[in-house]
Amino acid sequence: MESESKIPPAKKGIIGWIDHRLPIFSFMDHELNRYPTPKNLNIWWNFGSLAGIMLMIMIISGIFLAMNYTANTQMAFNSVERIMRDVNGGWLIRYLHMNGASMFFIVVYIHIFRGLYYGSYKPPRELLWALGVAIFLIMMATAFMGYVLPWGQMSLWGAEVITNFFSAIPVVGEDLVQLTRGSFAVDNPTLTRFFALHYLMPFLIVGLVVLHLVALHRFGSNNPKGIDITSPKDKIPFHPYYTLKDLVGLGVFLMFYSAFVFFAPDYLGHPDNYIPANPLQTPAHIVPEWYFLPFYAILRAIDFDIPLLLFTIDSKLAGVLAMFASVLVLFFLPWLDRHPVRSARFRPWYKIVFWLFLFNALVLGYVGSQPPEGTMIMIGQAATAWYFIHFFVLLPLLSKYEPVATLPKTLDEPTI
């Protein structure tokens, strides 16, 4: 708390009067206008603001959908079709929301891999990174629950499979499953609570995004060279340089998004979800949405019991644990990779490992989309092993043995 005498006198006009009492305008000026930003940010730094915009699009389109949606197993499916057919502009709002989920994940995945490549998770940005991982986790839960709402075949059977994860937990498992479902099977109570939570969670994400930004603005953005910026010559004000650059990126991205919404709205979805949910008929293949496929592959990779000294972890529990671990490990990344150099530009060894990791994630995604048969099982297991080896073996080894390059002092200093 500053003493009153330290506060500068009010500026003229209404804005000055308000700002003197509630410094919202000087806050915006400081954080969005003058906010000093490294001058060398490349296109991959676009995806943070894009993710924020996607969140807003999802919340706004979602609110309009909720006005016309009915969370009841008898009516949900038809209420969605009513939105598509009879609500003015309903098809557009629904396709925006439905494809928006995929777009949000594309943006966030690129944002995450940008952070991985340029070492944005390294000190002093560990909490900034952890908040991002928390956002990602809640996003996954939100997306899953949203997919259940139209109450098609994949909605029901996806919910069946996912809620069943909890049954793998020893002792309390069955009770937990009933708690999440609100019933003995996935039924009306499941749908209503998923709807309530699906509406709640985006606002939790908004809260986390605010914290994410507070943490970001503490030390400012990392940059492609990954060096601490000491010279004021290396920074430029956020506005107009990055507001405009972000707008260009937004335009290109909106065209990509629109191509799906208007010309291939069901391309990323599964046809089975246009069949009303039927608890008596299991679909031939239950496949999650594409953005969950790598994690789905990890879940299915553990098809064997793991014997420990005193007890055995059965394959189901092990799979669930592996899947959760594959996300949670990201929280510990700043402590698994302790190499002092941030950017992969100056880490030739890490660069290779990074691209292998990205490729491996794509392999996992592909395996997740295929029925678990034949060579797929083996590939899935190898890729899962590689996923964890990357974090628990390769990164710690590189931290220790990868030579530390001499870094430039400023952004303008030429590097070889």
Add this chain to the structure above:
Amino acid sequence: MRLLFLSLFLFTLMLPAHAAERIELPEHTWTFSGPLGKFDQNQLQRGFQVYREVCATCHSLSLIAFRNLGDLGYNEDEIKAIAASYEIKDGPNDMGEMFTRPGRPSDHFPDPFPNRKAAEAANNGAYPPDLSLMTKARHGGADYVKALLMGYTEAPAGFDLADGQYYNRFMPGHRIAMAAPLLDGAVDYKDGSPKTLDQYTSDVSAFLTWAAEPYMIQRKETGLRVMLYIGLMTLIFYLNYRLVKRRVKGA
């Protein structure tokens, strides 16, 4: 490391695209294909005739109301006449009794059976699915519907079919409870179009594509305008950005 990367990459390329059995569908050129495609109203009307005279015996079309038929080119009077040709169950009236009355444009197509159990009982235990979303609910959409309707052949030797099952090349598992519903000459077209199985199946597939997404044309037209608008907007942003970027040295 590079070698490993390369070999891993090549290995995934060699993997079969789909391990599960996926039946190749013959691809048909539709008037509504592509970003500029439009429905052919005459075709939709013929497809509606096929639905009405053949499919509607067993299959409901519950998401479509008579008023939607305006999309097919019918005028208000024609829609009223079509609606009135259907009996709609309504009620209860002031005496507490259910009654039937002629359909109105705001009514939806009535279901051919009173409930699911009755539908199953009349169809050898199999439920004839609602057709409103059929082209969206199957891989291949209209291509699938056309292929299925034309896919009836003799079962190969040694292929076991239970009573009331038929062999179809395009049905997953090849067993289908619906007998071949269309034959050459089955529907009497008034507009001189060929009365062939090929024509019937094309028409009814187009009709069902419309029924699954009556707003498809509006969607594509809006899309073209949106793309143009965002394209221009992006160009303006880009030119602006180039202007301010010049001021930054060494970026």
